[in-house]
Amino acid sequence: MDFDGVFADPNPQLPDPPPDADPSQVDQISSLTLEDAGDAASDEPTAGNESPPTNFHSERNPDFGNTNRDADPSPAEQMSSLTSENPGDAAGCERPAGNGSLHANFYVGSNSHHPDPKPEAPSRVEQISSLTLDSSDAAGAKRSASNGPLPSDFYLAADEIEIVEEVSPVAGDTAGISALGGHGAWREGSELDGEAPPSPSSSGYAGERGSSGASSGIEEVDGPGTLPDDWSRGKRHFDEDDGSLSWRKRKKHYFILSHSGKPIFSRYGDEHRLAGFSATLQAIISFVESSGDHIKYIRAGNHQVVFLVKGPIYLVCISCTEESYDTLKRQVELIYGQMLLILTKSVNRCFERNPKFDMTPLLKGTDAVFSSLIHAFSWNPATFLHAYTCLPLTYATRQAAGAILQDVADSGVLFALLMCKHKVVSLVGAQKASLHPDDMLLLSNFIMASESFRTSESFSPICLPRYNPMVFLYAYVHFLDVMDTYLVLLSTASDSFYHLKDCRIRIENVLVKSNVLSEVQRSMLDGGLHVEDVPLDSSRRSRSLPPQLAADNTIPEFSLSPAITGGPSGLWHFIYRSINLDQYVSSEFSSPISNPSQRKRLFRAYQRLYASMHDKGTGPHKTQFRRDEDFVLLCWITQDFELYAAFDPLAEKAQAIKTCNRVCQWVRDLENEIFLFGASPFSW
């Protein structure tokens, strides 16, 4: 069970992200079902005269479910008008200029196969450590030649704004397009020339596009868990709507709307002023549904529009960040889950009674919760890993906390969680009750984002969508004296407040007496695992090295110099996910990735790595070694764990592999402190 063993295979399977989504390939695919898609795309807004029934069967046929076409100018225009009405202004940037090769690929079909020109494009999975480094940097500024020349202004703009934030691997693709069609300004570069640039303090905006320079970037940087006041306060840019240039330039929009087209939530802007836009989204969805199919996403230029239909609730994400469809879909699902946590699925009944039901009042005061979740999409690995993480504590300390929680659970509490920010100190569930990591993510997000929980003891109905999406549980929430440490007791009884309050008092007494709280505080100050602490003792490990790599052991170095810039062999960061425990541990950020934009870039890189490793079409894969100009990324998946590691881009492969083995061993040595065992109600 060693990394090296896996790598002994001289040709690890490539996760084969289709190379650059080059036009020819797209053309090829689209030619398959060009007609259907043509109808779909061009009829959509009027929908009137040409009825779909003729295509009905072929659309339903799974084999033809995915329509895809290289849009000719007219549908392309429609597509672009989708994301941005009013193509006249903005220096015509969102309009396909002339013969622009904007690809409006219309993908419908609920089957899993989708010929997505994978955003993976520019960075290639490599076998031999090559010196040519393809970049996956959104700026596209230093893009390697293979992607075609970049317009010089784009180059400059990118440089200046430091778009580095949004790691969009497809930048190559889009840069190519912009070079051809001249409408690349839609991209990051264009964010510069906005009218009235949004105030720098508005981090929802600044954070996402990361273009306002370091100062605003800082707030979203500070690592997992910190909730900078700025954006956690709730929605920004309430004055915007789809007519505002600034609104249209946002890199990532999320919408919730009802099946009648009524807006429910929008990340940016005032929902009520987005009614027209919402109706357009609804029209697209219902048009495809009217032909007995489901729309999954639309690709229009470098924008991707992802749809998710949940009964009477529609969710849409419009993004030009080049995250994969699966990633975006997962995010939209979490947003839906967050909504259920607040309202339960029984909100659907309101729509049964009145299809035109206006749901916005029901979500009043929860903007901060959604903003914070959306923010988590760019820092919290739990959002894509399907796992939770624990605060590192000695085994005895965690046991002590677990024991008192168990005590309480036996007295009729469904779940008892002691958490610190998004990290679990301990948790216990009543018999047979299991808590899903996604529910924990949504619950901790809800609590951390709602200031009101900090003022006193609270008692609130919440729903755990993975546990039971139909019912409310009653949550007693109390922040303890240690910063950001809180206790959540969940019960099914609406009148359990006084009992839960008593439980809390008992728990708190025990925690104080057994020094759990002071240990928690110390752990918070110490931080988690540091890559610098990965043991260098190679003698122990060398036993397990396969022969061809063992030779490297003769090189005695790599102990001193690399330690200055991270861990051994240029290790910068890692995430280890234990599959059986549904838990992950991630190292603290080392100095080479101390800056916010680098962290976000790394995060996106992990996200892509995860997506490519778990790609349903081509995966799952066991190993991946990838080098681009930012990092060497190494992923290793076994039955028991998944390891994601980032190294210095110049790191040697053999050394990197060796270090990964050490990391795994190290994590196993520490597992009693970094994972929660025993009390885990997750696998039963």
Place this chain on the structure above:
Amino acid sequence: MATIGNNSFNAKLVLLGDMGTGKSSLVLRFVKGQFLEFQESTIGAAFFSQTLAVSDATVKLEIWDTAGQERYHSLAPMYYRGAAAAIIVYDISRMESFERAKKWVQELQKQGNPDMVTALAGNKCDLEDKRMVPTEEAQTYAEENRLFFMETSAKTATNVNDIFYEIARRLPRAQPAQQPAGMVLSDRAAARSQASVCCS
């Protein structure tokens, strides 16, 4: 009510009203002496307790500061059931919050404890220049409905302590010492058995 000096009892007090009227601000001003210009929306309900000494007794107020959002409306009975007192809060600068307050009054009259001491608080009275609800109108309404009425400001602390103390003074003294915990326990046991069915 000539009761003995060291008489002390608990009383449950609930604050109701539209969102953004300042319920949490009133409570925080009263309990902690704090005021935040931008108070976050309350989630569910927040619980506070504060002990007051009124002339002849010590009253331990258990205060439920409920969330004003519509989605929590159906939960309100959970909080006002068994309450000895209620403060219904509106914002003098928003007429619709006054209309909402009237609905709460009706609901309490229908559902609530008939002996409940009910106060009507016109909050944000520091915003005189934005006033939409005339004092007289609220005063008249309060008299018709046998509520006691005060205009308050959590920001300037105007009448905040007064309204809580006035409630404490008006609470019926002979109240049997409430033991919510005991009562709750039995209810909870019943509910728990249901729960175990639903989660298996």
